[in-house]
Amino acid sequence: MxxxxxxxxxxxxxxxxxxxxxxxxxxxxxxxxxxxxxxxxxxxxxxxxxxxxxxxxxxxxxxxxxxxxxxxxxxxxxxxxxxxxxxxxxxxxxxxxxxxxxxxxxxxCHAAHASQRQHIVLSCRTCRTIAEVAAEAVFDAIEDIASVHGFKADTRIVEISGLCAHCVEKASQ
Ligand SMILES: [Zn+2]
Ligand SMILES: [Zn+2]
Ligand SMILES: [Zn+2]
The missing domain is CATH 1.10.10.10 (Winged helix-like DNA-binding domain superfamily/Winged helix DNA-binding domain)
Structure with a gap:
């Protein structure tokens, strides 16, 4: 190292x-x-x-x-x-x-979805790179909130727009 x-x-x-x-x-x-x-x-x-x-x-x-x-x-x-x-x-x-x-x-899809883990999509508005990351806690929270309201969720899509680490770094230079 x-x-x-x-x-x-x-x-x-x-x-x-x-x-x-x-x-x-x-x-x-x-x-x-x-x-x-x-x-x-x-x-x-x-x-x-x-x-x-x-x-x-x-x-x-x-x-x-x-x-x-x-x-x-x-x-x-x-x-x-x-x-x-x-x-x-x-x-x-x-x-x-x-x-x-x-x-x-x-x-x-550049993520290997070998496991059944649910992914959220992070999308960089500067370089336009997209990444999928596992975020089970997010989907658990969605289930909880939906059930509180007696709602049965079908589609669970979480897409977040922002800046990737590379672009954050570049912007701070
Ligand atoms: Zn994928
Ligand atoms: Zn690549
Ligand atoms: Zn970027």
Missing amino acids: TSKTTTPRKHAHPAFPGPGHNHVACLSQTLDRAKSAFETRGLRLTDLRLRVFTEIAASHHAMGAYDIIERLGAKGTRLAPVSVYRAIEALTAAGVVHRLESANAYFA
Whole structure:
């Protein structure tokens, strides 16, 4: 351990990848997880689904459906919007892509949801990086509050906008 030269903050927030991180490695892990998610469900990760997924997973940002269509179009893949929507739907159903409800956009799941832990979404308004973090206490509190009011919750979505540690650090420089 080199205690003096390393800044402890660098690795203190593993959910948020650093701006200069090796995304190639990230992407290949994410692709592997997507492939096995489709396999386990007995579904096919078709060429179209894979192309749409690769586009979304190219960054840790959320992307609107039209952005995806445009990006694919720029690469010479002209697709009917409905085909792209269907691919997004399949990817979302398989759990490898999530919808950022507050922005009507989609992002690739870079968190390994091996456990059933529920996640909240942290979204940086400066670098637009999105991270999912486990937050069971938050969902327990939601259950408690709902039950106090005799309410049976179906959808529990917690999306928080703000600044990631990297952007906080940059802003303070
Ligand atoms: Zn990455
Ligand atoms: Zn996820
Ligand atoms: Zn940021």
